[in-house]
Amino acid sequence: MTNKPIPYGRQNITQKDIDAVVEVLKSDYLTQGPQIAAFEKAFAEYVCSKYAVAVANGTAALHLCTIALGVQPGDIVITTPITFAASANCVRYAGGDVIFADIDPKTYLLDLNKVEEILKKEKNVKGFIPVDFAGRAVDLEALRKLADRYNCWIIEDSCHAPGGYFEDSEGQKQLCGNGQFADLAIFSFHPVKHIAAGEGGMITTNDEKLYKKLLTLRTHGIIKDDASFKNSVDIAYGKQLETLNFKPETFPGWYYEMQYLGYNCRLTDFQAALGNSQLKQADEGLKRRNEIAQTYFDTFKSKPFIKGQSGVVEGHAYHLYVVEVENRKELYEHLRANNIFAQIHYVPVHLMPYYKQFGWKNGDLLVAEKYYSQCISLPMFPTLTNKEQEFVINCINNFYNNK
Numbered sequence: 001m002t003n004k005p006i007p008y009g010r011q012n013i014t015q016k017d018i019d020a021v022v023e024v025l026k027s028d029y030l031t032q033g034p035q036i037a038a039f040e041k042a043f044a045e046y047v048c049s050k051y052a053v054a055v056a057n058g059t060a061a062l063h064l065c066t067i068a069l070g071v072q073p074g075d076i077v078i079t080t081p082i083t084f085a086a087s088a089n090c091v092r093y094a095g096g097d098v099i100f101a102d103i104d105p106k107t108y109l110l111d112l113n114k115v116e117e118i119l120k121k122e123k124n125v126k127g128f129i130p131v132d133f134a135g136r137a138v139d140l141e142a143l144r145k146l147a148d149r150y151n152c153w154i155i156e157d158s159c160h161a162p163g164g165y166f167e168d169s170e171g172q173k174q175l176c177g178n179g180q181f182a183d184l185a186i187f188s189f190h191p192v193k194h195i196a197a198g199e200g201g202m203i204t205t206n207d208e209k210l211y212k213k214l215l216t217l218r219t220h221g222i223i224k225d226d227a228s229f230k231n232s233v234d235i236a237y238g239k240q241l242e243t244l245n246f247k248p249e250t251f252p253g254w255y256y257e258m259q260y261l262g263y264n265c266r267l268t269d270f271q272a273a274l275g276n277s278q279l280k281q282a283d284e285g286l287k288r289r290n291e292i293a294q295t296y297f298d299t300f301k302s303k304p305f306i307k308g309q310s311g312v313v314e315g316h317a318y319h320l321y322v323v324e325v326e327n328r329k330e331l332y333e334h335l336r337a338n339n340i341f342a343q344i345h346y347v348p349v350h351l352m353p354y355y356k357q358f359g360w361k362n363g364d365l366l367v368a369e370k371y372y373s374q375c376i377s378l379p380m381f382p383t384l385t386n387k388e389q390e391f392v393i394n395c396i397n398n399f400y401n402n403k
């Protein structure tokens with residue numbers, strides 16, 4: 001085989017992206033400069049949320065969200081097993097317990113009926129972390145109704161779905177991360193995701209209180225705003241008031257307070273510049289992803305070896321194009337032999353040895369486990385050429401025709 005390797009996903013870095021990064025490297029700020037605020041503003045506009053907080057990566061975004069929402073030991077949070085482990089791990093970071101609810105076999109997303117079954121049995125459920133898996137938007141309107149009935153919050157894990165949306169009951173487009181139904185939403189800028197910054201993440205919300213809390217949690221829980229200080233002015237000067245030879249009324253310029261146990265989850269300015277530059281081509285990428293999906297769908301819709309597929313769905317952001325097939329292992333190896341690096345998303349999180357120690361086992365979530373036994377993610381990225389996609393399709397067809 002002489003064709004160039006075809007991965008399941010890859011970034012597309014343009015000269016404009018490179019120029020944007022170089023400009024920051026020549027500027028006064030490598031971190032905590034003007035690029036962060038510019039990226040946050042542009043990203044909030046892109047997903048139609050009020051606020052956005054840039055952080056070091058998607059996992060840090062999830063972590064700060066569970067801390068900001070006050071997850072504690074004894075709290076239960078529901079998520080899907082068909083996701084990257086970080087969607088569940090963030091609950092453990094805060095000391096909470098994870099319950100995995102099974103997925104819907106058609107959408108591959110959290111099955112709301114299964115979520116409700118858990119809510120009826122468990123008293124301590126505090127929130128849900130739905131995942132817009134593969135780029136398909138969760139129906140957050142329906143999930144919000146459930147959340148309100150049980151007094152739960154929602155963190156939307158939108159790592160796969162910037163630009164994705166669902167239509168609500170009034171026919172309105174609801175963009176992933178727009179904060180209409182979820183309390184918080186998170187995104188990742190890892191190179192396999194839509195917008196690449198090397199590493200990077202974003203939290204979006206419409207809740208001002210959570211927004212302000214997240215800003216401080218991002219930098220050690222430190223506050224620099226005079227009006228919010230808790231200590232009195234004398235402590236800020238380092239002396240007892242009676243020993244000062246003047247009567248201070250305002251805090252000195254250097255003073256700051258650490259009010260919460262925060263972290264260093266900052267993004268650098270050059271990453272923010274790259275992310276912001278990438279964001280400008282996000283819509284174009286989304287359009288191309290939709291074309292690729294349409295071609296896969298049309299090709300595979302009547303094939304007997306296809307047991308299920310991502311399909312053509314309005315508002316799908318197609319981070320992945322998943323097909324469910326017979327003889328998955330052999331197909332995976334056949335594709336590899338042809339330099340096509342399809343991937344499996346995901347090994348169900350409840351079957352990870354770490355989660356098995358809490359009692360999770362094979363057979364607990366039958367829909368997710370069956371999906372896992374036959375899923376494979378085909379190459380899906382904006383720079384995939386028609387010829388390359390044709391090659392992938394021919395390889396798959398040949399594999400099954402020759403069986």
Ligand SMILES: *Cc1c(COP(=O)(O)O)cnc(C)c1O
Pocket residue numbers: 057058059060083084086087131157159160187188189190199200201
């Ligand atoms: C990539 C991803 C994450 C984690 O993002 P990082 O930036 O890699 O930390 C979390 N959830 C999902 C669904 C992801 O795909």
